Every structure is written in structure tokens, then in C-alpha cells.
Amino acid sequence: MNEKEFPQIDERLLKPYNPAETEGRIYAIWEEIGFFNPDICIEKGVTKEDAKPFTIIMPPPNVTGVLHMGHALMLTLEDIMIRYHRMKGDRTLWIPGTDHAAIATQSKVEKEIQKKEGKSRHDLGREELLRRVREFAQESHDTITSQVRAIGSSCDWSREAFTLDETRTKAVYTMFKKMHEDGLIYRGHRIVNWDPKGQTTIADDEIVYEERKSKLYTFKYSHDFPISISTTRPETKIGDTAVAVHPDDPRYKEYIGKTYGVRDFCGVPLEIKIIADESVEKDFGTGALGVTPSHSMIDWEIADRHDLPRPQVINEYAKMMIGDERILGKKTTDAREIIVEWLRSEGLLEKEEEANQNISTAERTGGIIEPLPKLQWFIDVNKSFTLPHSEIKGIESGSQTTLKEIMKKVVENGQTAIIPEHFNKTYFHWIENLRDWCISRQIWYGHRIPVWYKDKEIHVGVETPEGEGWIQDEDTLDTWFSSGLWTFSTLGWPEKTKDLEIYHPTNVLQTGYDILFFWVARMVLMTGYALGTVPFHTVYLSGLVRDAKGQKMSKSLGNALDPVEIAQKYGADAGRIALIIGNTPGTDMRISEDKIKGYKHFANKLWNITRFVLSSIDGIEIPASADGSQKPKITDKDQKLIDRLEELTKEITGDIEEFRFHLAGEKLYHYSWSEFADIILEESKEVFKTGTEEEKTSRAWTLKKILKTNIIMLHPFMPFVTEEIWSMIKNENDNLLIATKWPTQ
């Protein structure tokens, strides 16, 4: 092939499509012209000022490292929606951001420092550790934002947010103060999930259960104690204050209400009251439960109901804090052996059996959770408060409600719809079992709790109080507290900004189903409380991205695909569409390099289709542009092709509107390859060879029309190659493809 054969063809088309060269250049053009920002779209006449808004706030990736394929899927799905709506003419906003991810980030940096320098956070001190974490977070942030660009995300960088930046911190502090004033945030001495390894509390849903073999011991506290009990943790029994039995259990009825003194339980005197409680299973063990209020969630609740004393016997380092020299200061596991040995030697041990037990461990550190009573901050999910302004169906403005009710109503009445729908059940089930949310963490990286103490005075506020001697609470807030505000803190709340007014509630939240509870439910809670509305109308839950064998991608397994590497090797477009086709919401997917390679071929196919169309129609006088305003006489045969294209356009539009991206992508792929290239273009060769002038003109016009429409519709899915092709097929007065009108309205 030489220039003589293709005199009018752009010379770029003479070589295979090269995404590595193209993508960075195209992204720079988009950023330069500013169409990612809706204000500029309005300024440049792409969007009408009174157009319907369409908003997505990007789920902020954690600044703990680099992006993985799951992020690539997220960015692709969101970018498809954003580009589609922008092309439709909506006032479209996509705000990017990152999450400080408190515990995850701090523990990652701590681990590195420990490994490289052998120092703990206490060796460094609060200020120095924070400096190091911030430095790490900044680097991580920079990597992430360059990756987000590499994938082709058309988000508005001028509005970028960080969960721990100044504006978001103000939002967090304002929210804390407001909830505190409403009595929804309280400080209480309550049992929490303590992670002795991470030296912090964690939330219920940050617990991971691990099944382990353990021993179940059955014994009596003393020879004259009337009831035997069973336990897997004998060392906690020095903290027992009651034995609970089922109220209907005839075996123990006579003892209920009596109190027994145990003079010496491995060196510790006990006073045990026999109580009746419905929560006890008659059929488990002896049917009697030794109640250890301070070291078991269930027992703490029993103690609440029966007003029992709650001595703490284990400390923050998982060591025994009472007892004689045999057990005092010993690790719980050692103390267990000692107490079992003592029971055995006293002849109190009746049975020892193997049992499977689920051990609670901390998700981030792997430490075994020790339930402990601690003074912590909580959000009360059941307390009534007045919601002054409400747009939530079923809750009147000015009426009494609870946070739990808000979370429930919003999904129940469909103001927020979850896709796929079956996750509704999971959501409701979670809310029903929800307990008060412990929001304080004993780590340093994060939003420091906005509470100051001075003697007996307490100040809760956004600013440090005036005067000498105020000391701020040492703890920081759970990272999900700030994430919960994300849809509106990114729009400027608590200020009454224009953005907040225009773009909130947002349209879609797209995220993985694994954080439905962590995040989605908390956003509903926070938004309902602060604004009396919903954070988003639709929640699109995607599945996890796994490797070709179905394993979770991870660095340690070496099977993780790096989206940027993929983009360099096959093109971001190929990676994007490979993640979309065959991927349904809520279902995990498998991705392999082979699949991505296939779609690299597809990008090249589009390239060659373009080359063929342009070279075939070269020299044929077409009276008008492909926008349909003027056209030549169209043959019946070509009219059928146009009708088919219109039908496809309607289908694709419907599929995107209804979140069936996998179908839209697949249809476009097959239309382009199996219909347009394999049938229409093949047949056109004959038309151009032997047809009449009228047939040739009609066909030339039709091919260009199909090519342009096809490229427009593929743009949300494969933005780079389509924009590059567009630059070669557009008419002089056409805009960039990113700002070109979608073919149906």
C-alpha cells in the first residue's frame, strides 16, 4: 500500500492501531479542552445550563497502594455512564477522589517501618508517624490518579476530593457535632471488639471468623457448686458473676435467684448468681452458661438485663489482670493451661472434648479479637430524634425517627434501588441485626475526634476551644465515618454550595457488593440524617474480578493483573471492554490476558473498518454530512441497513439506561464485526465495483453514516480508539467525539 492508493486517507491508518501511542495523547486533549468539567461544557455550548444533571461520585480508592482490576472495572462502568450522559446532553459530573483508609494505611506504613527500621509507632511518636503516613499517602495518591487517567476516566479533576482534606474534615467535624447535639453520638463504657495486635477497637463488620479446633471443657467452679458449666475459655471464668440457665429448664429451676460464693477459684474468690435468661440454649453443653460480662458480647448483654457486676480480668495486651502469682500478668493462652491444670488437680474437671470454634480475628491485622469493656464513642442507631427536613417517603419533616428507620425506609420505598435487586434482602437483614456503631479508633492516622477535655469540662466542636489547658481526645474516627459523608462532602457540605444544590442527590453509586454494609448503608444513614434525603437513586453492585482460575487476584499469589500494564500492552480500551462484556452485576467475573487480547484485535478491526470505508468512498461525491440533514437518494437496500442501525441504536440506548452494559457492549462488538465488517462491507465491494452511480453514492453515504453512528455508540466503552478514529471521519464543524450528541434522544 502506498500513498497513491490512498491519497485522501490519513497516514495513521496505514499502520495497525497503536494504543500505546494514542491513549496518552488523546487524554491530554480531553483534559486540555476541559469537557470533564460540566461548567466548561456549559460555557462551550456542549451542555445547556438547564439540562438535567447526572452525577456520580467516584468511590475513593484507598491510598494504600496501587489500583487493581477491580478498580479498572469500577472506573470503566462509571465512565460508560458518564460519557453516555454527557453525550446525551445532561449536565454531567463525575467527582474523583481518594480515601485515607485510616487503619489500612497506618498499619501498612507501620509494618514497613517495623520491617526496615525495627521501630514501632511508639518509638516514632504521633507527629513523626503521621508525617511518614502522610508522605506515603501522597505518593500513593499520585500513582492512583495517574492510573485513573490511564484508564480513560473522564472525571472532573478540578473537583477532586480526599477524605482527609480540609473541606472533608470540616464536614466530618460538623457532622460529629450535630450528631452529638442530637444525642446520637455518645461516649460509653461498653464492650468492644479489641484487637490486641493492632491496639485498637474495630467495628463488628471488620471481624473475620476463622474456624479452628479447640477444646470444650466442662467443670464446676467448686465442689459444692450445684451446676456444671462448659467453656472453651476457662481463663475468662475468673471474671464470672453469674450462671445463666433457660427459664423453662426443669433441671435448674430450684436454683434460680440464689447466689453462691466460691472461696477459691484458682486463687480468685467468685460470687455467682444463678439467673434465668431466654438466650441460653438448653441443649448445648450442660444447658448452663457461665456469664463473663466483660469478655463476651453475649454475656455483656445478659449482664445488662440482670444488672450484674462486670469485673474486667483481661487487659489490652490480652494478659490476665487479676489473680495470684500463678496467672497474674500471664497471656490468656498460658493462663488457660494453668487453670485447666488446676481444675484437673482439684477434681473439678468433668469433661474435655474437641470442638470446632469460630475465632474472631481483625480483618486488617489478623489479631485475635478480645472483647473488652472500654470507654468509646458510639453512634446510637435506635435512638429517636427529630428530622427537621425530610424528603424520604414515609418520614415526615419534623417527625421523630431513628437512623435505623432511615436506612430501612429509603430502600423499602425504592428511593434508592439496588441492582441486582436480590441484595435488598441482604441489606434489610443486616439492618435488623445492626447494633450501635463504635466510631472511635485508637490509631493516629485519621480524623481526630473533635472533643476537648479540661478538668471536668467537655467541648465538642469544629474548632479547638479558646483558652488554656484543653486536651483533645487521643482517638481518631472510624474511616467509614468520613466515607459515609462522601456524596455530599465532595459537593461542599456543610456550606450551602451551588454544586450541592444542583448535583445532589447523585444518580448512581457503583461499587463492589463486598462493601454494601461498610459503606452503602452508612452513606444512606449519614445522608438521611444530614440532608433528609438519599445519597443516590441507584446502587449498582458489581462483582469481584478474579483471575482466569477463579482465584482472588493478589500480589502474593502473583496473579494480579496491573491495569496500567494491561493498558500499555493491549490498550486501555481493550481492557475496558473485556471487563464489561460477559460481566453481570453482582456476579464475580474472571478475566484473563487472552480475553483482553481478543479485544485489542477488536480495536484494530475498527481501525481497519475505518480505513476501508474511507478508501472505498474516496472520490465519490456525497451531497451531505452523515447527520441526516441532507442526503442523497437512498436505495431500498441501504434503507434497510439504516433501519437496522436505528433499531440497534434504540437497543443500545435502552441497555445503557437499564444498566445492561454487558449486553450493550456485546451487541456493539457483534454488530461491528459480524454485521458491519463481515456482511455489509463485503457486499459493498461488489456495489463499488459494479453498481450504478446512484447505488454507489447511496452506499457511500450509508457506510459513513453507519461508521459514524457505530463509533459514537462505542465511545463510552472504548473512548480512545473511537476518539482517534473520529478525528479522521468527522466533518469540519463536528466537535470532539466526547462532546458529540448521542444518536437518539
Next chain:
RNA sequence: GGGCGGUUAGCUCAGUUGGUAGAGCAACCCAUUUACACUGGGAAGGUCAGAGGUUCAAGUCCUCUACCGCCCACCA
């Protein structure tokens, strides 16, 4: 223990409201410079996990069973 999802071609998965099964990859045959070998054409491959039911009609709706996966609870 409670709940949710899955089971469709060798492999990975689609299949929107019920209308006699589809794609990609792999494998098979043919074509060899054709816009594109990052190609074209062709053929092969499935009693849609099993059983029952509703219906003129079921991969699709209902009931039950089996197996796989996930989530929640945490029996102390």
C-alpha cells in the same frame, strides 16, 4: 443455625418482560495477500444439575432434591 447466588457447548460465561439455545477462547476443515493474519469462509459441539408442577409454549415462573460458592449469626 439463617439467608443469598450459581449449576447452560471442552473451558469462561451471556441469555432484559416465558415463544423451539448464543458468544469468546480452545479444537476441526478450507482459503493465502484480500481494508484487516490483530484475516475471511465453513463445519462440529448442549435431553440448559435432577425430579415434579403451571402453561398452547419453560433455560426463563412455582415446589422439592443434590452439589458448588458467598454473606450473616457465633454454641458459651
